[in-house]
Amino acid sequence: MATPLRRDGRDAHPDRDHPAYRSTALRHPKQPLVPLHDPETELARPFLGAGPVAPLDHDLTAQHDGPPLGERIVVTGRVLDGNGTPLAGQLVEVWQANASGRYAQAEDRHDAPLDPNFTGVGRCLTDAAGVYRFVTVKPGPYPWRNHDKAWRPSHIHFSLFGTAFASRLITQMYFPGDPLLPYDPVMQSVNPGARERMVASFDLEATVDQWATGYRWDIVLRGPGAALFEEGEG
Numbered sequence: 001m002a003t004p005l006r007r008d009g010r011d012a013h014p015d016r017d018h019p020a021y022r023s024t025a026l027r028h029p030k031q032p033l034v035p036l037h038d039p040e041t042e043l044a045r046p047f048l049g050a051g052p053v054a055p056l057d058h059d060l061t062a063q064h065d066g067p068p069l070g071e072r073i074v075v076t077g078r079v080l081d082g083n084g085t086p087l088a089g090q091l092v093e094v095w096q097a098n099a100s101g102r103y104a105q106a107e108d109r110h111d112a113p114l115d116p117n118f119t120g121v122g123r124c125l126t127d128a129a130g131v132y133r134f135v136t137v138k139p140g141p142y143p144w145r146n147h148d149k150a151w152r153p154s155h156i157h158f159s160l161f162g163t164a165f166a167s168r169l170i171t172q173m174y175f176p177g178d179p180l181l182p183y184d185p186v187m188q189s190v191n192p193g194a195r196e197r198m199v200a201s202f203d204l205e206a207t208v209d210q211w212a213t214g215y216r217w218d219i220v221l222r223g224p225g226a227a228l229f230e231e232g233e234g
C-alpha cells in the first residue's frame with residue numbers, strides 16, 4: 001500500500017509566486033489544487049529502469065567527435081532520502097548551458113557561441129552507495145531578460161525521478177563563490193536558510209590530477225519519494 005503524499009519541507013521551498021522572479025506568475029495554478037485520491041496508481045507507473053541508460057551518458061564531454069571547450073569538471077555526490085540513507089539505482093538527469101553560457105536548444109537566442117562538441121545533457125544511475133557522477137564543463141552565466149542586467153549564475157539543472165514521474169524532483173546546482181548568486185531571483189526565491197543546500201563544494205577528492213576539478217553536491221530527497229523508498233517499494 002502506498003504511503004499518502006506528504007507536503008513536508010514547504011518552509012524551505014520558494015513561494016509559487018515570487019514577484020521578483022517574474023515568470024513564476026505563469027507557472028502556478030490560479031485555482032486550488034485537486035488532491036489525488038489514488039496515489040498508489042500515480043506513484044507506481046511509469047517505472048524507469050536501468051535499461052535505457054548508456055555507459056557514457058554520464059560524460060557530457062564524450063558525446064561528440066571532440067572535447068567541448070571550457071573548464072572540465074567532475075560533479076559528484078550522493079542521493080539520500082530524508083533519513084540520510086543512500087539511494088541506489090536512482091535515475092539522475094542533468095542539463096546545462098555550454099562554457100559560453102548558451103544552451104544547445106534552438107530556443108536559446110543568447111548571443112554567445114554554440115559548441116559543436118557539447119549538447120549539455122546527461123544522465124546516470126546512482127551506484128550501490130547512492131553516488132552519481134558526471135563529467136562535464138563548467139557552464140557559463142547567461143542573460144535572461146527577467147530584469148535589468150539579469151544574469152543567471154552558472155548552474156546545472158538536475159532531475160531525479162525516484163521510481164515514478166509523480167515523485168520527480170527538479171532543482172538546480174550552483175557553484176561556490178559565484179558573484180551572481182546574491183543577484184539571482186531564482187536563488188533568492190528560496191528561503192535564506194536553504195540556499196546553501198543548492199551550492200556545491202569544491203572537492204579535492206573528486207578532483208582528478210591533470211585533468212579536471214571536482215565538485216561535490218549531495219541531494220536529499222524528501223516527501224513522496226523518500227516515504228516510498230523507505231517502504232522498499234522501489
Ligand SMILES: [Fe+2]
Nearest residue numbers: 097152155157
Ligand atoms: Fe538554466
